[in-house]
Amino acid sequence: MATTEIVLGRDRPGLLSRLAGWWGPRPFIQLAVFVAVVALFWLLGANVADTMRRIGVTPGFGFLERSANFEIGESVIAFKAGDLYVWAILAGLINTVKVAVFGCVLATILGVALGVAGLSGNLLLATLVRWYVELIRNTPLLLQLFFWIALAKSFPPPRQALSAFDALFLSNRGVFVPGIIVDGFSSRTVLLLVAIALSYGLYLYTAYRRRRLRSGNGLAATFVLLAAAGAAFPATGATLSLDMPVLGGFNIRGGYSLTPEFAALLAGLTVKFSAAIAEIVRAGIQSVSRGQWEAARALGLHPGQIMRLVVLPQALRVITPLITSSYLDLTKDSSLAVAIGYPDLVSIINTTANTTGQSFEALAILIGIYLVLNLSVSALMNVYNRRVALRGDVSR
Amino acid sequence: MSLVNIASLPLMRRSFDWKPLWNGLFGTRLNTALTVLTLAFLAWLLPPLAHWLVLDATWTGTAQDCAAASGACWAFVTAKLRFILFAFYPQDLQWRPTAALLLLLGLLGVTALPRFWRRELLIAWLLVVGLCWVLLTGTLTGSPVPSNQWGGLPVTLLVWSVCFGLSVPLAVLLALARRSKMGGLRTLAVLFIELMRGTPMVAILYVAMLILPMAIPGGQFVDKTVRAIIMITLFWSAYVAEVVRGGLQTIPHGQEEAAKALGFGYWRTMQLIVLPQALRQVIPGMVNLAIGFLLATSLLAVIGIFDLLNAARASTTDPKWLGFYDEAYLVAGVIYFLFCFGGSRYSRWLEARLRAGQRS
Numbered sequence: 001m002a003t004t005e006i007v008l009g010r011d012r013p014g015l016l017s018r019l020a021g022w023w024g025p026r027p028f029i030q031l032a033v034f035v036a037v038v039a040l041f042w043l044l045g046a047n048v049a050d051t052m053r054r055i056g057v058t059p060g061f062g063f064l065e066r067s068a069n070f071e072i073g074e075s076v077i078a079f080k081a082g083d084l085y086v087w088a089i090l091a092g093l094i095n096t097v098k099v100a101v102f103g104c105v106l107a108t109i110l111g112v113a114l115g116v117a118g119l120s121g122n123l124l125l126a127t128l129v130r131w132y133v134e135l136i137r138n139t140p141l142l143l144q145l146f147f148w149i150a151l152a153k154s155f156p157p158p159r160q161a162l163s164a165f166d167a168l169f170l171s172n173r174g175v176f177v178p179g180i181i182v183d184g185f186s187s188r189t190v191l192l193l194v195a196i197a198l199s200y201g202l203y204l205y206t207a208y209r210r211r212r213l214r215s216g217n218g219l220a221a222t223f224v225l226l227a228a229a230g231a232a233f234p235a236t237g238a239t240l241s242l243d244m245p246v247l248g249g250f251n252i253r254g255g256y257s258l259t260p261e262f263a264a265l266l267a268g269l270t271v272k273f274s275a276a277i278a279e280i281v282r283a284g285i286q287s288v289s290r291g292q293w294e295a296a297r298a299l300g301l302h303p304g305q306i307m308r309l310v311v312l313p314q315a316l317r318v319i320t321p322l323i324t325s326s327y328l329d330l331t332k333d334s335s336l337a338v339a340i341g342y343p344d345l346v347s348i349i350n351t352t353a354n355t356t357g358q359s360f361e362a363l364a365i366l367i368g369i370y371l372v373l374n375l376s377v378s379a380l381m382n383v384y385n386r387r388v389a390l391r392g393d394v395s396r
Numbered sequence: 397m398s399l400v401n402i403a404s405l406p407l408m409r410r411s412f413d414w415k416p417l418w419n420g421l422f423g424t425r426l427n428t429a430l431t432v433l434t435l436a437f438l439a440w441l442l443p444p445l446a447h448w449l450v451l452d453a454t455w456t457g458t459a460q461d462c463a464a465a466s467g468a469c470w471a472f473v474t475a476k477l478r479f480i481l482f483a484f485y486p487q488d489l490q491w492r493p494t495a496a497l498l499l500l501l502g503l504l505g506v507t508a509l510p511r512f513w514r515r516e517l518l519i520a521w522l523l524v525v526g527l528c529w530v531l532l533t534g535t536l537t538g539s540p541v542p543s544n545q546w547g548g549l550p551v552t553l554l555v556w557s558v559c560f561g562l563s564v565p566l567a568v569l570l571a572l573a574r575r576s577k578m579g580g581l582r583t584l585a586v587l588f589i590e591l592m593r594g595t596p597m598v599a600i601l602y603v604a605m606l607i608l609p610m611a612i613p614g615g616q617f618v619d620k621t622v623r624a625i626i627m628i629t630l631f632w633s634a635y636v637a638e639v640v641r642g643g644l645q646t647i648p649h650g651q652e653e654a655a656k657a658l659g660f661g662y663w664r665t666m667q668l669i670v671l672p673q674a675l676r677q678v679i680p681g682m683v684n685l686a687i688g689f690l691l692a693t694s695l696l697a698v699i700g701i702f703d704l705l706n707a708a709r710a711s712t713t714d715p716k717w718l719g720f721y722d723e724a725y726l727v728a729g730v731i732y733f734l735f736c737f738g739g740s741r742y743s744r745w746l747e748a749r750l751r752a753g754q755r756s
Contacts, residue, residue: 022579030580037584044611051610122430123420128438138687138736139729140694143705150721335596339698346598359606366602367595374594 092348111277179256284319483547547702567636592634643678
């Protein structure tokens with residue numbers, strides 16, 4: 001029987017045929033679809049521009065350099081009414097990043113704790129975690145945010161603030177937590193800290209390249225890092241002190257204060273995504289087959305070692321991509337801030353669109369920022385996945 | 397053949413096995429400590445909760461009675477339940493949203509049973525959704541009600557089912573385009589899907605609110621709910637497309653080649669061979685997605701549509717019943733929970749059933 005040889009790939013060399021090969025069959029129909037899509041968007045864009053001109057707005061991004069006549073409730077960079085729109089949008093972006101970063105960290109801590117508690121083997125605790133997860137997962141985030149903001153606003157005034165261990169105060173003016181004050185901070189301190197951080201990174205990297213990185217020496221290096229960083233402050237004349245919030249007069253002074261909106265958003269995002277992360281951790285650890293546990297036990301490893309050396313490295317393959325997409329979801333869902341009055345990116349963009357009439361450009365900026373954020377994290381994730389994927393995995 | 401006395405089987409006689417339960421609670425020292433700690437936590441949490449929910453709650457009366465008591469105000473719920481379910485729909489025409497709600501719930505129940513999965517069901521959905529729309533607008537019965545007076549659960553369910561239903565066919569096309577050999581179509585599909593998945597839904601709703609009226613000729617006359625439905629459909633179709641693509645990837649390539657060898661064209665191969673298998677694979681995934689979408693419809697509140705959540709929030713601003721947030725959100729939360737928890741249980745049951753069907 002004669003075998004026909006299947007030739008894969010291009011019949012002719014050259015860029016053009018490579019392009020033709022990528023473009024694939026039915027080139028002209030595809031071209032027609034492409035043209036139709038472009039024409040549709042052009043038409044819609046022309047309509048938008050027409051409408052804007054009719055209501056007396058010039059299309060374009062020139063409005064960014066005009067001054068914005070609104071205040072922002074809270075902002076990391078100094079912003080006051082009259083500053084440029086571009087600074088307002090930047091302040092919103094920083095607020096979004098702030099709540100997203102804190103949310104990711106807290107949700108991970110709570111989620112991992114819950115996931116481990118669910119797997120602890122204790123029936124009562126596992127049932128409780130199960131119900132927590134079901135309750136949080138099956139109600140909308142916005143509803144939870146409404147609940148948190150109502151709660152944050154219903155706290156007593158500062159004089160009767162609820163407090164825990166005299167360190168955490170809950171009042172209707174906000175949530176007060178201990179802060180860290182650095183005095184006498186100089187460029188020498190910064191340089192020393194940067195040098196310490198760099199040598200820490202360099203040590204970890206070389207150890208990793210030489211395949212000598214174990215949790216033992218990694219942990220030791222981290223301790224050295226912390227000790228060196230702690231010593232760097234007095235060595236350069238800087239002092240670190242804990243600033244506890246104290247009740248004085250009619251308000252609470254000192255510490256670090258979170259506005260009710262920020263506290264509510266942070267609580268909502270943390271709780272909602274802790275449930276998701278707890279499920280991911282559970283699924284990841286359960287994805288390691290029982291045989292692995294049994295084999296490790298047969299080799300004489302104790303439970304801590306089994307977890308660290310056998311189970312976690314395999315579970316992380318499942319956990320990491322899922323948890324990353326949770327982080328992305330958290331960042332996207334932080335946009336619900338607009339509904340409870342926290343001035344995040346979406347909220348500022350909305351105000352910008354309403355005050356300038358340039359809703360098209362404002363939303364384009366918004367969508368552009370979120371896209372860049374998402375696509376860059378996805379790209380990083382793909383690189384990571386390629387590194388940790390099983391060698392010779394059939395699925396790839 | 398020997399007769400077996402069923403009652404004599406050891407399995408039937410054995411009483412409840414306490415051992416796993418005992419081990420699960422007090423098996424090891426760690427477990428005992430955890431149990432004690434959890435019990436302490438429950439002892440701290442449950443009594444105040446029970447007091448608020450039941451013992452100190454006000455069941456009947458006015459807002460003044462509620463303010464006097466320290467517990468929950470269930471009188472508020474009895475007074476405002478109609479509002480939470482139907483929002484600003486005229487009270488004398490309340491039978492219309494009630495009928496729409498019952499129709500949708502009934503059809504949802506029928507759809508949940510695999511034995512009714514056939515072509516007529518699709519037609520039934522088209523009819524029922526159309527009928528609900530007509531009922532709510534009231535064009536046939538006279539006294540039309542504009543959509544800014546619609547609200548509550550019927551709106552949540554209607555928007556959800558219309559958007560999900562419309563997004564599925566769109567998603568199938570997108571998924572096919574993303575796996576196609578045609579580079580141009582593939583690029584378009586990837587661009588669309590990544591654009592939608594990288595954008596928060598709130599931004600999409602703002603596009604529906606602010607851009608769509610400018611982009612479509614006469615767009616400012618298009619109803620707000622309809623605009624939201626258009627954008628949400630496009631948005632969800634990207635998510636559904638990724639799930640469908642997952643299903644398409646599970647179908648071995650040999651299936652397509654075999655179909656080609658039999659002389660089937662692309663569309664017939666997809667329609668008769670690949671898609672029926674692929675879609676069957678992703679039904680549980682679709683149910684999970686649909687649950688997430690139901691929760692996501694609550695975002696309609698951001699653009700001022702009175703869905704269930706927004707109606708619950710608005711109910712707390714009634715001057716006669718001011719500020720009973722907890723009770724209102726609890727009622728809305730319970731409704732969402734019933735739908736979504738039920739849905740996730742159903743999805744699990746369905747998955748087991750479909751897997752069993754595949755094995756035989």
